[in-house]
Amino acid sequence: GENVEQHPSTLSVQEGDSAVIKCTYSDSASNYFPWYKQELGKRPQLIIDIRSNVGEKKDQRIAVTLNKTAKHFSLHITETQPEDSAVYFCAASKAGNTPLVFGKGTRLSVIA
Amino acid sequence: DAEITQSPRHKITETGRQVTLACHQTWNHNNMFWYRQDLGHGLRLIHYSYGVQDTNKGEVSDGYSVSRSNTEDLPLTLESAASSQTSVYFCASSEPLTETQYFGPGTRLLVL
Numbered sequence: 001g002e003n004v005e006q007h008p009s010t011l012s013v014q015e016g017d018s019a020v021i022k023c024t025y026s027d028s029a030s031n032y033f034p035w036y037k038q039e040l041g042k043r044p045q046l047i048i049d050i051r052s053n054v055g056e057k058k059d060q061r062i063a064v065t066l067n068k069t070a071k072h073f074s075l076h077i078t079e080t081q082p083e084d085s086a087v088y089f090c091a092a093s094k095a096g097n098t099p100l101v102f103g104k105g106t107r108l109s110v111i112a
Numbered sequence: 113d114a115e116i117t118q119s120p121r122h123k124i125t126e127t128g129r130q131v132t133l134a135c136h137q138t139w140n141h142n143n144m145f146w147y148r149q150d151l152g153h154g155l156r157l158i159h160y161s162y163g164v165q166d167t168n169k170g171e172v173s174d175g176y177s178v179s180r181s182n183t184e185d186l187p188l189t190l191e192s193a194a195s196s197q198t199s200v201y202f203c204a205s206s207e208p209l210t211e212t213q214y215f216g217p218g219t220r221l222l223v224l
Contacts, residue, residue, distance in 0.1 A: 104154035
């Protein structure tokens, strides 16, 4: 089955700097790649997603890139702010209504 | 507004007791999922359902069961609670076309 690896497990950046979180997946049939943000004590919430027919997607300070050949995708956060501090999860799934497989998460700390 | 709710939000039980966690969504989503979240393991899929009377095992289904008698609810039952089942449990729902999963607020379960 699908396996999703996420790195790094923790990341600290200075406010205003960029943060990059990377994920790799094992199943070349996977075609949907969402990213979730989970603040302390809260539920995971979708922040951005990408499908395999697109190489990059942006939403304000957040962008996701996908390399299907290498089977990896990345989350980029620019101009980080303290409110970006949270745990971020990547996930992958195949077409045909299959469940998401999540990475183990990255704890991002933005230092003011 | 449509939403997804979980109850109870906090539960303390004893080893060997049967426990049922409730999940209710008002989006009329066909797909519903149960995850457990433990430090260092991210979100692990317990059971999922693609519609009424449909249930499927996930990655960590041993000791858990679900039933789907209507679209809105997917209760999770721990048949005989074990200390290893101490965790935070999240329910989620989605529509097949969008694949976006919406998470409930979570239930924190402590098994003594």
